[in-house]
Every structure is written in C-alpha cells, then in structure tokens.
Amino acid sequence: xxxxxxxxxxxxxxxxxxxxxxxxxxxxxxxxxxxxxxxxxxxxxxxxxxxxxxxxxxxxxxxxxxxxxxxxxxxxxxxxxxxxxxxxxxxxxxxxxxxxxxxxxxxxxxx
Amino acid sequence: xxxxxxxxxxxxxxxxxxxxxxxxxxxxxxxxxxxxxxxxxxxxxxxxxxxxxxxxxxxxxxxxxxxxxxxxxxxxxxxxxxxxxxxxxxxxxxxxxxxxxxxxxxxxxxxxx
Numbered sequence: 001x002x003x004x005x006x007x008x009x010x011x012x013x014x015x016x017x018x019x020x021x022x023x024x025x026x027x028x029x030x031x032x033x034x035x036x037x038x039x040x041x042x043x044x045x046x047x048x049x050x051x052x053x054x055x056x057x058x059x060x061x062x063x064x065x066x067x068x069x070x071x072x073x074x075x076x077x078x079x080x081x082x083x084x085x086x087x088x089x090x091x092x093x094x095x096x097x098x099x100x101x102x103x104x105x106x107x108x109x110x111x
Numbered sequence: 112x113x114x115x116x117x118x119x120x121x122x123x124x125x126x127x128x129x130x131x132x133x134x135x136x137x138x139x140x141x142x143x144x145x146x147x148x149x150x151x152x153x154x155x156x157x158x159x160x161x162x163x164x165x166x167x168x169x170x171x172x173x174x175x176x177x178x179x180x181x182x183x184x185x186x187x188x189x190x191x192x193x194x195x196x197x198x199x200x201x202x203x204x205x206x207x208x209x210x211x212x213x214x215x216x217x218x219x220x221x222x223x224x
Binding site: 036041042043044045046049087093094095096097098099100101102103104 | 115142144146152153154155156159161166167169199201203205207210211212213214215216217218220
C-alpha cells in the first residue's frame with residue numbers, strides 16, 4: 001500500500017470549514033483513499049473514501065486531485081466535537097488487506 | 112444494529128502474565144482484524160482472521176496469537192506480557208459485501224505494570 005503524508009497538526013475555528021490535506025504521490029491505480037478519525041482514546045471512525053471522483057456524505061467531502069497524488073478532506077462546518085486525529089489511508093479496494101495508519105493530523109477546533 | 116464490541120474496556124496486568132481480549136464483529140461481518148495502538152501513535156496491524164484462520168500477520172512476535180470462532184467473534188491472546196505491550200488494542204471487522212470497509216470497536220486499554 002502507498003505511503004501517505006499528513007501535517008501533524010492543524011487548527012480550525014468553530015463554524016468554519018476544516019481542510020485536511022494528504023499526500024499520496026505513490027498511489028497505484030487500484031488504490032482508494034480512505035479517511036478515518038479518532039476522537040481521544042476511542043476507536044477510529046470511518047468518514048469517507050474515494051477513487052478519483054470527488055465524494056460527499058453527511059460527514060464530509062473528499063476532493064482528490066486529477067493525478068490522484070493528493071487529496072483533501074473537508075469538514076464544511078467544523079464543531080468542537082470534530083476535534084480528533086484524522087488519518088488518511090490508501091488501500092486496494094475489494095482486497096481485504098490491513099489498514100496502514102500513519103501518525104495522522106491532529107485537528108483542534110477552537111471556539 | 113450493534114457495532115463492533117470489545118471486552119473488557121480496561122484491564123491491568125502484571126509483567127509476565129497472559130491476557131485475553133475479546134471482540135464481537137459488526138452484524139454481517141465475517142472478518143476480524145486486530146491492531147495495537149501505543150500512546151501517540153497510529154494503530155499498527157497485528158493480524159487478521161477469516162474463516163477461523165489467520166490470513167495475514169503484521170510484524171508482531173509469536174507471543175501474540177488469536178482465534179476466531181464459528182460465530183465470527185475473535186480473541187487476541189498475549190503471553191509473557193512486557194511493559195511495552197501497554198497499549199490500546201483495537202478490533203476491526205469487515206465483510207466482502209461491504210467492500211471490506213473496516214469498522215472499529217472502542218478498544219481495550221491494556222496496562223502492564
């Protein structure tokens with residue numbers, strides 16, 4: 001699985017959009033981008049995943065660049081409860097291989 | 112629909128002892144994976160069970176072993192505990208029908224003293 005690079009930490013004002021970047025320059029054609037988050041000492045929570053098209057669900061939007069070498073997770077209206085560590089993972093879809101977690105980005109939403 | 116459940120939530124063990132952690136997968140899921148998360152780090156893959164067999168294994172010593180039961184629930188066993196085994200142990204379940212999307216439990220916090 002491809003390696004990902006994320007900034008170690010970011011701040012965001014409550015009510016504003018949080019844009020979390022992820023670099024995955026060695027991603028393969030059959031690898032999807034997955035985002036999970038982990039609120040303090042809880043289990044990771046699935047947020048969203050995508051291949052090459054932009055994706056949106058009730059939690060967030062995922063923007064993947066045309067060359068697929070990077071992506072951005074967008075939380076449109078961040079709340080204090082969105083404070084967490086966010087993990088970007090690339091993984092072959094429909095292949096039941098393990099999830100390779102990096103250190104993630106610690107997002108702090110401030111009032 | 113209950114998600115992934117793990118037990119116990121916390122436990123304290125003494126160095127050299129053995130421990131068993133338990134996981135019940137999300138309804139409809141048949142694959143269980145275990146992860147170890149040390150403080151301040153991302154989860155690290157230990158192993159995965161499918162059809163009651165270990166299918167994949169990460170870089171963990173043989174002191175870490177597991178089992179999957181016919182009802183798809185799973186156990187993680189750690190023998191000869193070391194202080195460095197203190198961590199949050201996470202269980203994740205998945206299924207082919209769900210595109211192998213992994214759902215995690217809340218974890219078991221193991222402290223070795």
